[in-house]
Amino acid sequence: MWSEDRVTGSNAFHHSVPGASSFTVDNFHVRNSVVKHYILSHFHADHYAGLRKKFNSGKIYCTPVTARLVKLKIGVSADHLVAVAYHSPLLIEGTRVTFLPANHCPGSALILFETPDGKCHLHTGDFRFHPKFSEDPVLSSFTSTGSRKIDHLFLDTTYCSPEHEFPAQEDAIRFVGELVKSNAFANRETLFLVGSYTIGKEEVFLQAARESGCKLYVHPAKKKVLECLELKEEDQQRLTTVAHEARLHVVPMGCINFKQMSAYLGMAKGKYKTVVGIRPTGWTFSGGPRQERGPLVIYGVPYSEHSSFSEIRSMVK
Template identity: 45%
Template sequence: MKIGIPWDRLEVLPLNHKIRIAGIDVTCLDANHCPGSILILFEPPNGKPVLHTGDFRYCEKMASMLHECHIHTLILDTTYCNPQYDFPKKEAVIQFVIEAIQAEAFNSKTLFLIGSYTIGKERLFLEVARVLRKKVYITGTKLRVLECLEFPKEDMQWFTINEQESHIHVVPMWTVASFKRLKHISNQYADRFSLIVAFSPSGWTFSKGKKKSPGRRWQQGTVIRYEVPYSEHCSFTELKEFVKLFSPERIIPSVNNDGSDSVNAMVSLLLS
């Protein structure tokens, strides 16, 4: 829809169902990343299966989906392959955001902003809406994307394209990245809201020297900004768990792979 590829040029593959392509068995599995993301298991005739994770966030369900498979080669999402990135589970961060909104809502003229990508972070703002039982404002463009993702009707009821109907707005991630941009938004809404509370959900907000916290709060005047380590990629600990679970004979890092030195360093960390 976004880039105009005709539907008749696409072959939509089922999840959890083995299909054969050019003599190789291929199985697509949910990657627990953004909607539509998949792990791909290739099982060639030579008996050496290859698992390509793509971007993913390890969860226990994956262990049961792959429990009978011996992985020979693992092509692994190594976005956070560094011990400093040991952020909390998604559920803990979602709970932190919900409680932060409840704590900041003492001022009825507060606008809450939640950062999002074109696709990604849906579970965060959907859980906020469900638990608080408040509609979330999205743009018409965002609504068309969400409609493509085929969420159930009971989820879609929490979204509105009427800006006046909600004080919780989903916005592009770049708009919550700095106080400068947030102050510009604050000026735009000065007649309706006296306080802006923004959430920047990304694993990059978590780094060395910080305790394993589900979020940090910063304030400048009438703008409050929360950095919350809500990641749709594995933490370092989860990467190690995943590797230990399958003990592949070969690991190929798919992120930050700058040659043999970086590969060897990441593989050593994963096996340490």
């Protein structure tokens, strides 16, 4: 979160688009009458901080998924939202703006600005680098063998230190899917809790449901969020808001601890003998990858939606 912006109300350089002063990126604290175009990279609180229901300072440009979430969770009027699909360039005051998939959370985007002075600037928002980026027709034109160059790169540096390395997302998802599948068939008295945020980590619990064939319990408020994400029909069919219909529950990440899991076990009134908590996170899990306390087991799974250090290097190259 950029706390200094709240104090100064400035369009600080890391939010700006050089050569296009009417733009700001992930900055709703700006107090600057020149700024009219608010670019939102994705719907995470540290990026939309300062955005209020009564926003009327200009237009907010974001992907359709992010626009639906802004409407649902903040209540911003549709009149102020411009939903822009990936790879659909939009010309705004002579600047060409293109949203590209960021492989972070649903609706997240890298945003390319091609300004009237002929320069190119890329804001990554938050992103998880993936080898498929090299197949993106826009990004591939900027690689070392490509014909174009980025003049300014505004980079997500969450894990920009060599100790931050974690497995591919596919490996982490596969691990969770197999864990739930093997336990689901071997022991029908196990309740699985998968931690999640308002958005993010969806592939972990969806893949667990696909692999195991289990129904997936979500709180009604979470279901409304998931309805914004363009899930496949088969995934939507697995969702239920009736807790006792499912042995696989999506819960807030903060519920994956022994105290809360013990409470879940108590509420189940003997229906379950074991509770397995899955905590997908890129942050180091302080207790190690597996912790067990009586009938409760917690797995920390290194599923990151930010790039590792080596992936950040790959992106810059």
